[in-house]
Amino acid sequence: MNTTAQTRTGYSWKKPAFIANPALRWALIIGVLAYVWWALSSLPFDWDRIQQGIPRAMRIFKGAFPPSFTRGGLLFDGFMESIKIAIVSTLLGLALSVPIAFASARNLAPRWLYIIGRGAIIVARSFHPVIVAIIFVKAVGFGPLAGILTLTVYSIGFVAKMLAERIEEIEWGQVEAIRSAGGGTLVTLLYAVIPQIMPRQIGLSIYQLDSNLRASAIVGIVGAGGIGSTLLNAFGRYDYDFALAITLCIIGVILVSEAISGRIRRNLW
Amino acid sequence: MVATTQKTGPDAIALREWSKYSTKDRWTRFGLTALVALALVWSLSTINIIWPWLWDAPKQMGDLFARMFPPSLDGWHDIAITLLETVNIATIATFFAVFLSLPVALIAAQNTTPNKFTLWLGRFILVSSRSVNTIIWALLFVAVFGPGVLAGILAIIFRSLGFLGKLLGEAIEEIDRAPIEALEAVGASRFKILIYGVIPQVMPTFFAVSILRWDINLRESTVLGLVGAGGIGIILQGAIDTFAWQTVATILLAIIGLVIIGEAVAAYLRKKVI
Numbered sequence: 001m002n003t004t005a006q007t008r009t010g011y012s013w014k015k016p017a018f019i020a021n022p023a024l025r026w027a028l029i030i031g032v033l034a035y036v037w038w039a040l041s042s043l044p045f046d047w048d049r050i051q052q053g054i055p056r057a058m059r060i061f062k063g064a065f066p067p068s069f070t071r072g073g074l075l076f077d078g079f080m081e082s083i084k085i086a087i088v089s090t091l092l093g094l095a096l097s098v099p100i101a102f103a104s105a106r107n108l109a110p111r112w113l114y115i116i117g118r119g120a121i122i123v124a125r126s127f128h129p130v131i132v133a134i135i136f137v138k139a140v141g142f143g144p145l146a147g148i149l150t151l152t153v154y155s156i157g158f159v160a161k162m163l164a165e166r167i168e169e170i171e172w173g174q175v176e177a178i179r180s181a182g183g184g185t186l187v188t189l190l191y192a193v194i195p196q197i198m199p200r201q202i203g204l205s206i207y208q209l210d211s212n213l214r215a216s217a218i219v220g221i222v223g224a225g226g227i228g229s230t231l232l233n234a235f236g237r238y239d240y241d242f243a244l245a246i247t248l249c250i251i252g253v254i255l256v257s258e259a260i261s262g263r264i265r266r267n268l269w
Numbered sequence: 270m271v272a273t274t275q276k277t278g279p280d281a282i283a284l285r286e287w288s289k290y291s292t293k294d295r296w297t298r299f300g301l302t303a304l305v306a307l308a309l310v311w312s313l314s315t316i317n318i319i320w321p322w323l324w325d326a327p328k329q330m331g332d333l334f335a336r337m338f339p340p341s342l343d344g345w346h347d348i349a350i351t352l353l354e355t356v357n358i359a360t361i362a363t364f365f366a367v368f369l370s371l372p373v374a375l376i377a378a379q380n381t382t383p384n385k386f387t388l389w390l391g392r393f394i395l396v397s398s399r400s401v402n403t404i405i406w407a408l409l410f411v412a413v414f415g416p417g418v419l420a421g422i423l424a425i426i427f428r429s430l431g432f433l434g435k436l437l438g439e440a441i442e443e444i445d446r447a448p449i450e451a452l453e454a455v456g457a458s459r460f461k462i463l464i465y466g467v468i469p470q471v472m473p474t475f476f477a478v479s480i481l482r483w484d485i486n487l488r489e490s491t492v493l494g495l496v497g498a499g500g501i502g503i504i505l506q507g508a509i510d511t512f513a514w515q516t517v518a519t520i521l522l523a524i525i526g527l528v529i530i531g532e533a534v535a536a537y538l539r540k541k542v543i
């Protein structure tokens with residue numbers, strides 16, 4: 001069939017390439033492959049150790065099944081601590097991120113305040129929560145306090161950024177209306193800005209609570225409290241069956257909290 | 270105030286007072302606030318916080334930062350090498366994750382999955398990948414393959430799969446049916462429909478999502494070393510354990526630099542692709 005079409009028109013159709021210029025296309029493909037080859041060969045792989053991996057994996061999986069829930073009390077306490085860390089840090093983070101968001105909205109804040117606000121957001125966002133947790137563990141010691149402070153910083157980085165973006169998109173007419181009626185700064189914020197950003201703020205809060213609950217599982221790995229500490233201990237003592245039980249519970253809690261927060265946010269918008 | 274007592278007639282409408290919330294709204298707001306306050310009180314009163322440590326925190330933080338200053342340039346060579354290693358871990362892992370995520374996305378999307386079983390298999394892979402954090406994946410792979418970059422690469426691949434697969438799957442579910450119907454009408458095979466009908470439509474999303482994930486992976490790979498899975502985190506951990514705070518400061522600055530450059534590169538590429 002193909003040949004008849006070809007003989008009739010002397011032309012056969014070919015799929016157009018994603019990148020039209022063939023030189024650029026091949027340069028990109030070769031460049032990417034060369035990079036992958038170079039990067040793989042430059043990384044220090046410990047092949048002897050890796051070869052032991054398969055029997056070791058078998059041993060770990062044998063040790064992990066069936067998951068052991070015998071130390072359910074420890075598991076429960078760890079989760080409760082994670083939940084408390086998430087609640088406190090979300091509220092603290094939200095309380096702090098509202099003024100920071102106002103400060104870093106280009107349309108509301110004077111230039112010097114805008115720079116300070118954006119600076120705070122950039123600093124809060126640039127480190128992975130685990131690194132922030134290490135610093136706080138050094139400053140305030142092991143335990144949930146370090147976790148709360150870490151997740152507060154983490155919440156500010158996300159909520160303040162998103163909220164500031166929303167504030168920059170508000171309808172300016174309402175602000176002008178309140179101002180022309182003689183409202184001061186506080187009244188303007190309260191009646192012209194906040195009502196416009198409230199739906200976004202509530203959505204962000206719920207999202208952040210969900211997100212902090214996830215993150216509270218990992219800050220524990222450097223000693224900042226919560227279920228992560230329990231998990232690291234289980235791994236350290238080769239209690240793989242308990243570690244699997246903890247991991248399964250983490251997955252379960254995350255799925256439940258994702259479903260709840262998803263439903264609330266769908267109802268809001 | 271007296272006027273508001275009049276309940277009916279046109280005067281009631283003219284004289285009613287404006288208020289921001291209705292009674293029902295007010296009660297809902299009150300209830301929600303009470304609930305939040307209750308949660309806060311419960312958390313704070315039962316959590317194991319040693320308060321003097323909190324009051325002491327500003328002093329301790331000040332002390333810590335004072336020790337970090339000035340950042341020391343002694344170990345810059347090691348830092349540069351592990352920084353490059355971090356970038357390579359993130360990039361290679363993203364590269365492989367992108368290829369692995371395509372088949373997963375195809376079976377997790379309702380319109381391209383062969384049958385019910387593969388649909389649920391796809392969804393199971395996506396959910397389990399996303400629910401376990403990179404660090405936890407790294408812990409597992411370090412236990413299996415020993416400390417080193419392989420554990421880090423695998424951890425990032427396993428974590429990225431869920432993210433990439435989910436977003437790609439959603440893009441596949443939203444594609445235009447017409448090209449596929451056209452292909453079906455001329456009798457194209459299943460494979461050809463994928464290659465000529467589905468893939469070209471999701472190509473832009475594919476690149477955008479990969480770039481986004483690369484940016485995220487760059488951040489994640491800076492901490493893999495804390496559990497022994499390669500990258501700059503290893504020397505960060507070493508510097509912290511030996512109280513070499515000035516080196517810690519240099520490493521932290523290097524990480525900020527890396528993250529900012531990564532974000533700029535990702536933004537540039539995104540603009541190029543879209």
